[in-house]
Amino acid sequence: MSRQRTRQAVLTISAILFPVTFYYLSPAVILMGASEGIVTGSFIVFGLLFFGSLFFGRAFCGWICPGGAIGEGMCRIRDRRVTRRWVSWIKYAIWVPWLALIAALAVRAGGLTRAEFTYQTWHGISVSSWNALFVFAIVVTLIASLTLLVGRRGFCHTACWMAPFMILGRALRDRLRxxxxxxxxxxxxxxxxxxxxxxxxxxxxxxxxxxxxxxxxxxxxxxxxxxxxxxxxxxxxxxxxxxxxxxxxxxx
Ligand code: SF4
Ligand code: SF4
Structure with a gap:
């Protein structure tokens, strides 16, 4: 069980660092950047998650993701299995229009012309203003609520915008064996x-x-x-x- 203790320790550290890493995992920051023709930190991180999934599947979700850490933490309050399989399709209904919106904003901005990894952060720190703290609190509440309402890691099943990248990457890897x-x-x-x-x-x-x-x-x-x-x-x-x-x- 020491492997699971290690996993829990990594997830706990990731959750503690979430106020720092928040914008590097944000779907909204990608949209903001695309509207200005900027490749943001979250754009780069999502690309890395896709390429990483070619080798490690969804191990990021299981071992590193702060959203997953919050989801598993909430199971200490209410631990319920997800029984409705269809809920896992909801995230694709969010993901596809989101991708289309990124593309549309980038085209309207005349293309993605420069990269800015720390875009919208303060010296690389995401939650550095009251506005950012407010948005952060909403996202954390959403992740926690979906776990309580839907079941174990409810957010991962229904709303995660990162999971489809890794699902695609792993499917490609398996197809290519x-x-x-x-x-x-x-x-x-x-x-x-x-x-x-x-x-x-x-x-x-x-x-x-x-x-x-x-x-x-x-x-x-x-x-x-x-x-x-x-x-x-x-x-x-x-x-x-x-x-x-x-x-x-x-x-x-
Ligand atoms: S049911 Fe699962 S846990 Fe039990 S022996 Fe089989 S593989 Fe192992
Ligand atoms: S997600 Fe479930 S099936 Fe996959 S490694 Fe974890 S316990 Fe096993």
Whole structure:
């Protein structure tokens, strides 16, 4: 369990630093920058998340994201599995128009002509004014509320604007069968105890995934809680090629 303690420690530090990093993860700052033809810090970070997901999938969500940290923290108040699968589609209905708006604003500004990583920050610090603090409080409240209303990591399922970048990147990696961080299973050792399903912070039916040897759920954030909670060590988190990790019934 020391791996999970490490993960929790990283998430806690990330949550503490969120007032600093807030604008580097902001969808609104990208829009503001695009309207002035500026590539902002959040634009660059989202690009890095996409390219990082080609190798590490959604590990950022499971190990680093401050929004995920708040979501998991709120589970100490109300820990409820997400049972309505369709809620995970909501984020795409937000993401696609948002991308279109970025493109439209950039075109209207005559293209993205310069980069400014610390755009709208004070010496690189995001929350440095009362206005920024107000917006920050709204976002934190939104993340916390969605966890309480929808269930575990409710914000990750329904509203996260970063997740689709990494879902796309991982899908591309898997399509190309590139090496990367993946879950590997030895299904024949499974005793169907259900511990993996109960512990999954993304409310996935991990036991069924193990049974079908299909560990490629788009909502999996590679947190490894299922692996660390399995009494038979059926699941492992490994950096491996697709052919090493997958069996016949995995995507081709
Ligand atoms: S926790 Fe391990 S043994 Fe139990 S159902 Fe999941 S994979 Fe099988
Ligand atoms: S399936 Fe395992 S690694 Fe993926 S989100 Fe659930 S607990 Fe984490």
């Amino acid at each position: 590139l090496p990367g961080l993946r879950l590997q299973v030895h299904a024949s050792d499974c005793i169907s105890c259900g511990a993996c399903t109960r512990t999954c912070p993304m409310s996935l039916d991990v036991q069924a995934m193990v049974k079908h040897e299909a560990m490629t759920a788009t909502e999996c954030i590679l947190c490894a809680r299922c692996a660390d909670g399995c009494p038979k060590n059926v699941i492992s988190l490994r950096f491996c090629g697709a052919s090493d990790c997958w069996h016949d019934n995995s995507p081709q």
